[in-house]
Amino acid sequence: MSQVAPGAAVRNGGDLVVETLEALGATTVFGIPGQHALGLFDALSRSSLEFVSSRVENNAAFAADGFSRATGEVGVLFLSTGPGALTSLAGLQEAYATGVPMVVVASQIPIEGLGARRRGMLHQLDDQKASAANVTKSQRLIQHASGIPSAIQDAWTEAISSPMGPVWVEVPQNVLLAPIVVPAVEDALAEPFDNPPRRELVTEAVKWLSAARRPAIIAGGGTRRGRGEAHLLSLAEKLRAPVICTPGGKGAFPWTHPLSLQSWVEDKWATELLEDADVLLVIGSSLGEVTSNYFTFAPRGRIIQIDAEPRVLESNGPALGIRADAGQALAALDAALEDPAQTPDWHGQTPEELTADTLARITARLDAQDLRHERTFMADIRAAVPAGMQTFWDMTIAAYWAWSCWDAKSGGFHSAQGAGGLGFGYPGAIGAAVGLNERVLAVSGDGSAMYSIAELATARQHNAPVTWLIVDDGGYGVLREYMVDAFGKATATELAGPDFVQLAESFGIPARRVAPENVGQALEDSFAQEGPNVVVVETLLRLFAPTHLEA
Known part of the structure; x- marks a missing residue:
């Protein structure tokens, strides 16, 4: 049942949110609509902001994070209440751990329901912003429309002040929907606080x-x-x-x-x-x-x-x-x-x-471990990727190699080592591609790819120029190696998975499966295409032993 009355006044609290964001310089918003956030999303239709609709809130947070890392701008995330807000938290943990500036605007149940658990409102939490306290710099609850512009401006200032990070702002449903007498926001200024050394x-x-x-x-x-x-x-x-x-x-x-x-x-x-x-x-x-x-x-x-x-x-x-x-x-x-x-x-x-001499010793140590396949594979990827291309890496064996061996050149290197959660690479790359309007590479394993597979629909809907390299080794490769090293065997690391090529094609996205020795050429071909595409390589990569001495 609709909770927006026909003929309701055009300007409401939602308009104040988007007007303030526009005045602060925002261009793009990530998220998923929800019942309590309808006023917020309706206001988007009257703004110049581009909305990128993800399929899972956690991935929307990763996308806003990737947008910020690639562009240097503030990532903006719109969230629904309860399950939607909670689903975003793992993505926000990565942004918080890595110091990525974001403004998160979450809807909330109507004011009269706050703290009244017994009312049984849909999506109701005892204290929603408390759930975000571990993964954001601060949390605000706005209870009056007149407070929206200042609260958003303050949140933006805090997000860009070092140490940078995501800031959480909640606006109840009725504050977003109610007609307002507050004039349209004409200007907003947010300058980072100075943080010089003593x-x-x-x-x-x-x-x-x-x-x-x-x-x-x-x-x-x-x-x-x-x-x-x-x-x-x-x-x-x-x-x-x-x-x-x-x-x-x-x-x-x-x-x-x-x-x-x-x-x-x-x-x-x-x-x-x-x-x-x-x-x-x-x-x-x-x-x-x-x-x-x-x-x-x-x-x-x-x-x-x-x-x-x-x-x-x-x-x-x-x-x-x-x-x-x-x-x-x-x-x-x-x-x-x-x-x-x-x-x-x-x-x-x-x-x-x-x-x-130290670099030579490192090379000799790697030579002694019979890692030619892994080193060639990573070198082939590096040779295929243009110097200025942004790359986004999931927590996978290829990323562990890249942490050490990848020359970032003039392109940004981004991985999820801040919090270490799976599923960062592909949605992060989508956010970057949308922000930059240029091709971006995402690298995932088959395990981490399944965390963000739904975002193939997002990439297709927004025609995001992302090439997604999926390295399929049939399981959680990093955990498999850790368990074998620690216990002599691996448990619960093997995975049944889809045919990634057919799955991507079912979304209308071109995909190909190639042998490891052809990964470089496949990437070069994919980089020359329009829109999203997928390259799948079935291979087993091993980690290197950091303390192994020269032979």
Whole structure:
């Protein structure tokens, strides 16, 4: 039964939401309509905002996340109440963990039902915004239409202020639907809060770095989010410090630079070099599970750790903690650091010699593990992907390889290692493709692909130029390897799956199945097509052993 009266006034609370978003510069909205959100979606019809309709709310959150990562703009997500809102939470966890700016507008039951569990309203939760508290920076409930513009503007400001992240705003159904006397929103301004480093901490950090004989740098995702790449390069060259990028920081430092350790953060040889640094500069990273080689990392020197999130600082070891936006902190360090007084000396080697030697040792270790198939497969994909193409990776063996071996070049590399949930790759790529209006690559395993298979309909509906590479090994490949290594056998990792080619074609999407040795040519052909397409490769990839020594 419709709850919108015929002839109702055109302007309502929903119009205030979309007018404010437009004034703030939003262009695109992701989500799924719902009963309590009808006023919000009706208002979209009177706006210039493009709506991208997903099939599952979690995937809509991933799509808004991918849009933001690829474009640098704020991702906007519209959610229904109850089940719809709750279904989005795993996607929001990834955005929250990775620091992706999003504004989430969730509908809510009518005001009179809030807190009145016994009324038994459809989709009713005891406290819906409390469910979002673990995966968003803050949560707001709007109870009057006049408060909508300011609340949306404040949420946008908070989302783009470092540490960036998703912000949750709830608007009850009757506030969205009721006629309003509030005038149309004409302008809205949201500027990020300043987050510079404290002066005395910069001075102390420069003292440490100037006196260091073996400085090294770990560049995390905050480096990219803070747009600190130029200052990172300048700082590294002044110090002649080897630089390694985490998976989230990939692309922050030139891959082939003489001081680049690339992204081999899980490799024992790289870990040993970093452990031997007398001063280790960590920028925009918590030194978490992957970066710390699964918490085996034991630096012997002093650590300077910079992060916009104060809870990150010293969370995995003592350090000179500097709470600041990574870009602002790098700029301050770069400006304050003159040519260091000390000449680097890594036990008789120059930093450049040590970096080259470490990369050679990593290559030799891989050579000793008979991983030619995996290395060729990844190299073929890299060769086929244009330098500037954005790529989105699910938690699959190919992504684990890419964390270490993928040269991001000038294209963005995006994976779900922040929270580690499955299903990020394809909807994230759809959001990016819509935002950029250019082709994007998504890479999934057969297990993770099933999490987002419904979004084939979204890609077809919006003609999103996404090439989806599905690496089918018949199960959860990463978990299979982990269990075999730990217990000698795998349990519950094998999966029955569809014929992905026929399934894609049933959505009207071109698809092909190719042998592993033909993956490069298949991708190049697919990149030349219009709209969405799918490439399926049936192959078994193995993980490399990070601590295996040279033969």
